[in-house]
Amino acid sequence: MSTTIIIHRGTNQIGGCVTEIKTNNHRIFIDFGEELPGTESDEYGLMIDGLNYKGAKCDGVFFTHYHGDHVGMFGSIQKEVPLYIGECARQIMLTIYEKIENNDAIEILRDGNRIHPLEENKTIQCGDIRVTPFSVDHSAYDAYMFLVETPDMTILHTGDYRNHGYRGGALFDVIDYHIVKYGRRKIDVLITEGTMMNRQMEKVMTEKEMQEKAFNYFRNHKYIFLLCSSTNLDSLWSFYCAAKRNGMGFYGNNYVFKQILNFKKYAGKRSSVLYHFDKVYPVIFDLERMPNSAAQEKIMRGNGFVAVIREGERYQKWIERFSDLDPKIIYSMWEGYLDKNQKGYNQSLSDFLASYDLEQIYKLHTSGHATTECIEKVITKVNPQMAIIPIHTENKMGFLKLNISEELKQIVTYLKDGEELTIYRIHQDLPMQR
Ligand SMILES: [Zn+2]
Ligand SMILES: [Zn+2]
DSSP states (O other): OEEEEEEEEOSSOSSOOEEEEEOSSOEEEEEEOOOOTTOOOOHHHHHTGGGOGGGOOOOEEEOSOSOHHHHTTGGGSOTTSOEEEEHHHHHHHHHHHHHTTOHHHHHHHHOTTTEEEEOTTOOEEETTEEEEEEEEOOSSSSEEEEEEEETTEEEEEOOSOOSSSTTTTHHHHHIIIIIIISOSSOOSEEEEEOGGGGGTTOOOOOHHHHHHHHHHHHHHOOEEEEEEOTTOHHHHHHHHHHHHHTTOEEEEOHHHHHHHHHHHHHHHHHOSSSOOOOOEEEOOOOTTTOTTHHHHHHHHHHHOEEEEEOSSHHHHHHHHHTGGGOOEEEEESOGGGGOTTSTTOOHHHHHHHHTSOGGGEEEOOOOSSOOHHHHHHHHHHHOOSSEEEEESOSOGGGGGGSSSOHHHHHTBOOOOTTOEEEEEOSSTTSOOOO
């Protein structure tokens, strides 16, 4: 009996996560993501396209969350493979693909025979592999880490996570309660993200702190255009609350409005205090199309507003329309999009911002990923017995600098993309053999 782990992608990059876990008879995948734009795709990447890899059957693909670097290639998965994702995540993805009119993707996402919803702490059995999802805090909502149990091995795959969002406090409780204290077995292998590993010094603010900063800023600046991902629920909630507390309205185009309705429906229902967007208005105004824009504009001018925008001429016109009121632009996205030296550099976004004065732009953003302190705490609490495998990182060696015990440092295992790590457990107490 043995269990094999293969990180097909993600051992040396932040995009394109793909993890395979297999036993002698069964195998599952965790995430099937697209690489960040600008990543040089290798032949290896093509080989796993469609999950035809070595012709073996796949019992299921489990998606940690809806970001493209985790779900992007789902359209290439063979029809008979069941796909597992959170129900809210599925709706968010549907809204995205409906907007860009990708009918193939829409068909898969609507197919109840292919898509199976994940539920917190509800185990799914794929042959001799058991997978149990636990909700985690991330800049995508409805994100999960997976506890994977094979006949001889227990693996915790964190997906992307952090502990500084509104629901971040639950992270260590979940680990303490479900995994350490009442878990059926000790964790043998921890597969964890390490996005922030090359930004170890960066001071990260919490979503709550960001809300306070926005709240204070909005006292003096009531006309705000916000560049923020329309799927980043926590940050939208931070700016929404800051606006509401200042009596300002919150606006977005139809697409943003639909995503917020999704969040309200699923996330709002799960919390008594969070994500109750009661006052959000669709479409600020379209200079050509909105017949009642005069009335709307009057309210916006009277109360102030936060309007979610993106780069583009259409939004440039919106900003111009309010130019007499000295509107400000908040940039609440990853700095790397504006950095020519980064893989994810976004030229149109960068050009858009460059057309405004620096004093008109306020950068206010918090990371969706675990700080090094958070990763240290997760590793120490989980206390894996055999291996710690860094993924979703450009600096896996950074794990050696973590403030964790020497024993734990010694089991940090660096895999290459596609390299197999097979663990044979001959006896419960014996260490693994590679
Ligand atoms: Zn993510
Ligand atoms: Zn990611």
